Amino acid sequence: MLPRFDPTNPIAAISLLQDVTTNVKQIQDSVLEAILSRNAQTEYLRGLLNGQVDKQSFKKNLPIVTYEDYRSYIDRIANGEPFDLICDRPISLLLATTGTSGGVPKLIPLTTEELEQRLLFGSLYAPLIYKHVEGLDEGKSLMFYFVTRESETASGLIVRFMISCVLKSVNATNSFLWDRVQISPHAISICEDTNQGMYCQLLCGLLQRENVTRLGAPYASSFLKVIKFLEDHWHELCSNIRTGRLSDWITDAQCASGIGKFLTAPNPDLASLIEKECSKTSWEAIVTRLWPKAKCIEAVITGSMAQYIPLLEFYGGGLPLVSSWYGSSECFIGINLNPLSKPSDVSYTIIPSMGYFEFIEVVKDRQEVGHDPAESPVVVDLVDVKVGHDYELLVTTFSGLYRYRLGDILRVTGFHNNAPQFHFVGRQKVVLSIDLNKTYEEDLLKAVTNASLLLESHDLMLMDFTSRVDFSSLPGHYVLYWELGSKFKNAKLEPGSKVLEECCFTVEESLDSVYRKGRKNDKVIGPLEIKMVRPGAFDELMNFSxxxxxxxxxxxxxxxxxSEEALKILEANVVSKFLSRKTPSWEPRELHSSR
Incomplete structure (x- = not known):
């Protein structure tokens, strides 16, 4: 585990970072030894290890599992059975994941000790951004966070999202750390009414616009939702600033109290300035226009979030995009040691103290290397991964997960000291499949990105997309739902049928040879279809989730x-449909090598 250090001392944090990335093998071995010796008498490990807690017995006897393999143990704990089914320490709460396409979250066990480790992890990477981004310490951060109302299991065990855990860990003894770096009072960030919280965080940021040096949100998508909210509410925000009076619909006591520290008097000059910028024809560079001293935008921009990079660049006016760290509800994993790297070059350095990490090597079609499909895959340790190779990550944690498939594909890009650095490729998940063809998230994202470039000459932007397979007619075909936005107000959101038909074809040309061969003569796979949905359709999809x-x-x-309910939302918003009018070439070619 991470040794304790003073989170207010950046030198101590950077020194510790150098230490843990140097002694990787020793730390990984000691982490595994600690996890196994602590938890040897749990029901799960006792039945598999029979008291043998050495590394060899662990690798030989413990199966590689998914959540479905593990669900029964977590369900039993949720229903009131003892925590020592899987862990020697009390499970303080269950973390809800962001869910699946069906919107059903997984529940991940978390101990108090593990939560403390994750908070230390945050303090470990915090000094890096100040070290690399000049002038960041001359102001504060306008980071947008939102908590979700927590729930309880049948036995009374609390269920929270990870962001809510972090926000609710701020208390009287450590709140000075929050106040030192954040523009918005902590009380506003923990408001359970998302609209009131978002409105008041924006209002705080606008009232203190000259003191904002960093903006961001946990994910690129959530930051863009804030921008959309600003677009819908700037008239009202300006009215509040002009009159010095908060809107009546802000009824949350903590929000009203928090904003009251800043909205103390009418400020017509500031209101007019904001009004002038927001009423311009284009919102290009709106972030730097409203917050002139901003140095960067911080949010996760890797994996499926890479789709939103063009939008962040448009609204951000050239501000650096910083993707600080990589983690999940199951485990916090890696840190971006070069915050100013290009979005396409972001790599995360694994912090070996956070858990025990193993890797299944995969090749382009996501097949596991070196084993018969009927047998267990060949697994390598953290120190044995090879540069240029792709791996699926397994985690073993102090909170009771053992050889758990996280479902993420990582590509090794190099080493910092002795710690491997990884580029996040995407999820080990087939998102679309017809006949023998399997399209993975990474490949779909690349194909859509290529097609969306055709929109640029029409001053249009792809705001969001999703997909499905339509088997209602034979052969089945891929359907993409696209929501477009314009770089200019009141512009036409459809560039014409020929452009969108070409977008369909470009997506198909960008997919692999198995797909393209299946499209030959439309025998196996039908022409790809793009369905345009009206603005706001993906907000409805989010609200459903x-x-x-x-x-x-x-x-x-x-x-x-x-999900049938989600599809009904999308279909109800369809305004036009386009089909690929050409058949892609099907000869094998390596356009999307994973190496």
Missing amino acids: LSRGSSVSQYKTPRSVT
Whole structure:
């Protein structure tokens, strides 16, 4: 585990970072030894290890599992059975993941000790951005966070999202750390009404616009939702600033109290300035226009979030995009040691103290290397991964997960000291499939990105997308749902049928040879279809997920949709449809090598 250090001392944090990335093998071995010796008498490990807690017995006897393999143990704990089913320490709460395309979250066990480790992890990477981004310490951060109302299991165990855990860990003894770096008072960030919280965080940021040096949100998508909210509410925000009076619909006591420290008197000059910028024909560079001293935008921009990079660049006016760290509800994993790297070059350095990490090597078609499909895959340790190779990550944690498939594909890009650095490739998940063809998230994202370039000459932007397979007619075909936005107000949102038909064809040309061969003569796979949806359709899709317990801070648009309710929302918003009019060439070619 991470040794304790003073989170207010950047030198101590950077020194510790150098230490843990140097002694990787020793730390990984000691982490595994600690996890196994602590938990040897749990029901799960006792039945598999029979008291043998050495590394060899662990690798030989413990199966590689998914959540479905593990669900029964977590369900038993949720229903009131003892925590020592899987862990020697009390499970303090269950973390809800962001859910699947069906909107149903997984529940991940978390101990108090593990939460403390994750907070230390945050303090470990915090000094890096100040070290690399000049002038950041001359102001504060306008980071947008939102909590989701927590729930309880049948036995009374609390269920929270990870962002909510972090926000609610701020208390009287450590709140000075928050106040030192954040523009918005902590009380506003923990408001459970997302609209009131978002409105008041924006209002705080606008009232203190000259003191904002960093903006961001947990994910690129959540930051863009803030921009959309600003677009819909700037008239009202300006009215509040002009009159010095908060809107009556802000009824949350903590929000009203928090904003009251800054909205103390009418400020017509500031209101007019903001009004002037927001009423311009284009919102290009709106972030730097409203917050002139901003140095960067911080949000996760890797994996499925890479789709939103063009939008962040448009609204951000050239500000650096910083993707600080990589983690999940199951485990916090890696840090971006070069915050100013280009979005396409972002790599995360694994912090070996956070858990025990193993890797299944995969090749381009996501097949596991070196084993018969009927046998267990060959697994390598953290120190044995090879540069240029792709791996699926397994985690073993102090909170009771053992050899758990995280479902993420990582590509090794190099080493910092002795710690491997990884580029996040995407999820080990087939998002679309017809016949023998399997399209993975990474490949779909690349294909859509290539096609969306055709929109640039029409001053249009792809705001969001998802997909499904339509088997209602034979052969089945891929359907993409696209929501477009314009770089200019009141512009036409459809560039014409020929452009969108060419977009369909470009997506198909960008997919692999198995797909393209299946498209030959339309025998196996039918022409790809793009369905344009009206503006706001993906907000409706998000609201559907939120109604089923998801979190605004952690919500990610599913790249494929199977839920009937979600499909009804999308179909109800379709305004036009386009089909690929040409058949892609099907000869094998290596356009999307994973190496």
